[in-house]
Structures are given as structure tokens and as C-alpha cells.
Amino acid sequence: MTSSTSLIVQKQRAFFESGWTLDTSHRLEALKSLKQGIKDMEKEIAAALQQDLGKSPSEGYMTEIGMVLSEISYMEKHLVSFAKPKMKLSPLAQFPSYSYILRQPYGTVLIMSPWNYPFMLALEPAVDAIAAGNTVIIKPGSYSPATSAVIEKLITDYLPPQLAAVIQGGREVNQDLLEQHFDYIFFTGGKTVGKLVMEKAAAHLTPVTLELGGKSPCIVDASADLPLSAQRIVFGKFLNCGQTCVAPDYLLVHESVKEALLLELKLAIKRQFGAKPLDNANYGHIINDKHFRRLLGLMEGATICAGGQYDDKNRIAPTILTDVTLDSPCMQEEIFGPILPIITFKDWNEAFAIIK
DSSP states (O other): OOOHHHHHHHHHHHHHHTTGGGSHHHHHHHHHHHHHHHHHTHHHHHHHHHHHHOOOHHHHIIIIIHHHHHHHHHHHHHHHHHHSOEEEOOOGGGOSOOEEEOOOOOSEEEEEOOSSSTTHHHHHHHHHHHHTTOEEEEEOOTTOHHHHHHHHHHHHHHSOTTTEEEOOOSHHHHHHHHTSOOSEEEEEEOHHHHHHHHHHHHTTTOOEEEEEOOOOEEEEOTTSOHHHHHHHHHHHHHGGGGOOTTSOOEEEEEGGGHHHHHHHHHHHHHHHHOSSGGGOTTOOOOSSHHHHHHHHHHHTTOEEEEOOOBOTTSOBOOEEEESOOTTSGGGSSOOOSSEEEEEEESSHHHHHHHHO
């Protein structure tokens, strides 16, 4: 029995093989339509981001909508030059001849996006794939249903289904998609699912791009400009309530500047979020109750130096933990929330040993 997913893939593959996407004017036309759709639906998109993650309209534009529009503008400007053959000197063994590099699309591309930046991480790869001449199937995150719905409406209303389609659903849909033969897979998410994506792709020798999480440290040594470091750390860590794959997961701080840095971090939190962040209407929330409870569990028994407050709206104030060891619960997994552990080090050998 042929699944509905398989039929969509077959239709897109047939459309790609027709050669329509090889014409750069068609690609530019599609990007122009998508850009207009985003502008037309900007308020709907912002409202969906606020519903799913509590993002204010300004944060939603800065971190998601504006970035996608910027990506489209970049591709509109450079697409034709990217697609042109690039002349190269021919090797002596091929003389007389002329050589060139011609960039060609892969074919039908699957984009599996997460829930933390649900609009940007679904649409930016789609923009680039379409600009390169591919057809795309987008599988948006199931934990951000409002944004997934608005993405489906956007793609359905402004792009033809044989060029771009959205398939929604949970684990069963993911499994069905990964059984299909795609020409490229772009996945953003956790390591466990990333391994499964790579395993399934290997059956068809499908190339993949995996953008995964991890415990990324931010190192502050004795020579750092502490006020500036604190300002940047607080912004990068607590943006989107810490639900960012490239956010500092924990701090490695030279023991000589720990107390001074703590003071600057507290001041930076107050400046950016107010004295009571949970009273700030523009401060977002954790994506769902499951992750909210997981984060509260990471704080149990910990030494809370700043923050620690939470409410019944799945919001946790920017929190700093001290007296943290490598055996602490918060060091056993990627935090992905507004909790910042601090570990001190005496010299670089100790710091590198901790990172390893």
C-alpha cells in the first residue's frame, strides 16, 4: 500500500525531473511569492510564536521572521550568480579542453525542523533548498503546533505543492518520512533522533546535514572584560528562555574572577529582563509541561545563586547555579532552558579536562 507521504514524494520527484526548477527565473518567482506570503502573514506568524513559546513580536521578528526574510533577500540577490558555471583551468592531461564547475540541485529534499525556533529552522533551509533548485518537504516540530499550522498555511497558499509541501504529525509520521527515498535530508534536533536519521538515510546513501545539540561551554578566563562578557552571556543564554542549541550550556570560569562575574551576571539579568523577570510580559515560557518539569528537576538540591523562581505558566526565571560538579544533575544532559551552571577552573589543563 502506498502511503500519502510516498505519493507526495513521488509527485515532487516527477516535478523535479521535469526540469522546471533548473530555470533560475522560476526559483526567483517562488522566493518572491514566499517573501510576499511571509509579509502578508507576519502577524499570524508572530501570534503563533507567542502562543507556542511566549515570544514577544519583537523577539519573534528578530530571531525568526526577520532572519527568514533576510535569507530570501540574500538568495534573490545571489541566486543567479550561484547557478552560473564557474570556469576553471583545465589540467594538462585534458588539453585542449575547457573546464567549469556547475552547481546542480540534489532533487527532493526533506527538512525536519525542531520546536525551539520553529519558523526560522523550517523556512531558512527551505529557502536555500528552493533557491538551489530542489523541491522540499517540510516536517515541522510537533511540540509547536500553532507555528506548524501557520507554516502549512503559508506554504500551501503561496507555493505549488509539487515544489513545496508540509507534512505534520508525531513519531509515526517521522518514521514514515524516513522510510522514503529523499535526495537530501536536513535535520535539526537531538542526538538520539539524529542517529536514526543518519541510519535511515544510509539505506539510500542519502547525504544529510545534522544540526544537533550538546553541552557547549562558555569559558571566561582571568583576562576577560567581565561587564561585556556578562552582557553577552546573559543575552545568548536566556534568549528564548535558553531553548537555543548554540546557547552557552554552562560556564567555565577562572576561579579568580568568579565572584566578580557573578555580580556582573546578576546586573545584566536585571538590565535585560527587569528585577522580576516573571513579571515581564515579554519573557517567554518553556515549550511544554514535560520540559518544564525536567528543568525544575535539574534545579532540585542545587545552590541557586540567582533566579530559581517559576510559575504555573511554565516560566522559569533566569537562574544561575553555583557549587556545581561534573556529577551534578545539570551536567548530565543538555539543559536547553534558562539555567546556567558555573564551574570554576585553576588552569587551562583543568579546563580542557572538564570539556573532554
